[in-house]
Amino acid sequence: MVPVLTSIMLDTRRALKGGSFPVRLRLTYQRQRRYYNTSYSLSEEAFAKVQAEKPKGKYKELQIAFQAIEQKAIGIIRDLDVFTFEQFEKKYLNAAAKNDVFTGFEQQVKKLAKEGRVGTASSNESASFSLLSYIHKEPITRNKGLSRAKAIEKRETLLKKRKPLAYSAVTVDFLMGYEKWMLQNGSSITTIGIYLRALRAIYNNAIADGEVNAALYPFGKRKYQIPSGRNVKKALTLADIEKIFTYQPALESEARARDLWIFSYLCNGINVKDIARLKYKQLDEEKITFIRAKTERTSRQNMKAITAMRSPEIDEIISRWGNKPAFGDAYVFPLLEPALSAEKERAKIQHATKTINKYIKRVAAAVGIEKNVSTYTARHSFSTVLKRAGAPIELISESLGHSNLRTTESYLDSFEDNVKKQFAAQLTAFKNVGK
Structure with missing residues (x-):
């Protein structure tokens, strides 16, 4: 049987834009040659570096990539009962689609x-x-x-x-x-x-x-590391949160949005999706228990139930805006209806989030809060206020439903200036030494 010869070559017959040339897979069989495109183009100098005995850096990566293309072609040829260019092309193009x-x-x-x-x-x-x-x-x-x-x-x-x-x-x-x-x-x-x-x-x-x-594989240590933005701290001070609590809304829509923001803050920073999905059967006399929708699929083997303690403020909000009657399978708040498709549920939750954000920003402006306040601010404020009150980070992490403490730490804002001043004063509290 006549062997099929394979090689990766630089097709210098026609230069591409920028002066490079296409890198192609070449097959030779019974004195016939056919060329197949790859996604690469290189200058003659760069291609020579790839072909060197011990290329380095990106040229080594390219050498491995070219070898993988050739090995894929050799594997296809080996699996054909009888080689024809047409049969090879059919399987090669199918493999190329999977490699896209x-x-x-x-x-x-x-x-x-x-x-x-x-x-x-x-x-x-x-x-x-x-x-x-x-x-x-x-x-x-x-x-x-x-x-x-x-x-x-x-x-x-x-x-x-x-x-x-x-x-x-x-x-x-x-x-x-x-x-x-x-x-x-x-x-x-x-x-x-x-x-x-x-x-x-x-x-x-x-x-x-x-x-x-x-x-x-291009990701990881000594390769490419995906950047992670440091969270912009979004927490409010306790004084600013009090302003939101005591604000007298001018409109019902403003009052409802303000109350749902407060509900999020008091219920461990629960997000709007989880508020919308909350059912009366998840409430008992002392607490509210839920599993974050965000972690339902990623942590199926170890799903963490989050417990938020009920308070008079939480009960008042449920009484004002909750669905009636309060039977077990009913949603607590009228943000969703039963049996919605995933697309419609997402659209309703996005609309609810947008509405809450629209009015809470108005409330913040009305009471003189200069920060950009949103539903996300409620979550950050919950965790940071607990931190400033001296709560253990383990408790905060559990309350937020985090799987590790590093995630919790990224949520926590720095201490307020007055707290820093109190501790800074201790640096020169010499008169107290020995007393």
Whole structure:
């Protein structure tokens, strides 16, 4: 049997824009040659460095990537009963589709949507769209001002003209370039972190499925480390929280939003989604017990029930705004209806959050609070007020439903200035020494 010869070569017959040349897989069989595109293009000098006996840095990464492409082709050839270029191409193109980052994102989005995790699915869509924009150097990293239909239309337009993005092309240099481009386009470190963690998850899936060589993995120590933005401290002082408690709302909508913000603050910083899902059967005479929707799927083997102690203020809010009658399977607050689809539930929760934020900002402005107050502020204020009162960080962590103390520490704001002054005074309290 005549052998099929494979090689990775630099096609110098026609230069690309910028002076580089396409890197291609070449197959030779019975004196016939065919060439197959890869997602790489290099200068002649760079390609020579990749071909060196002991390349270093990014050239070593490229050598491993090229070897993986060739080994994939050799595996396909080996599995064919009879070799023909047509049969090879059919299987090679199918393998290339599995090796495409965007295909991985599409599969992940479908999976998440099927599980009802529409928020995470949407985040993955945004990450995929952002990467598409980077590859095409489109200044579209955010969808603010765009309807969902328009955003999808823009993404589909890019998809039509894009080439597959091989996992092997996602190198340390690629990720560094993406991060720089995102920052230049006005994205925050937090957004970059969210998108790249989604990409890392897709990459991990591909490795687990045997589609990608683990040696190509670009994340981790001494490789690319995903940036994490330091939380901007959002907690209010106890004096400012008192102003919100004692404020006299002018409108019913303002009163309801203010009360739901207070309910969140008093119930361990419970978020709006969990408030909306709260049912009367989760309330007993002394406490409210719930599991954060955010951790239902990520911690299924060790789900933490959060306990918030009932207080007269909490009971008054439930009495004012709660559903009547108060039977076990009824939602406590009229924010959701039974049997909603995941998409409709998410839309209602987003609307409720937007409404609360709109009115709590008005309340904050009316009482002279200069900070940007939102539903998220209630959670940070709950944890920070407990810290300032001397509560153990373990108690705060348990109350928030965190799995580790490091997460809790990122929530906690610094001490107020008057507390710092009290302790600073101890540095020169010489007259008290020995007494």
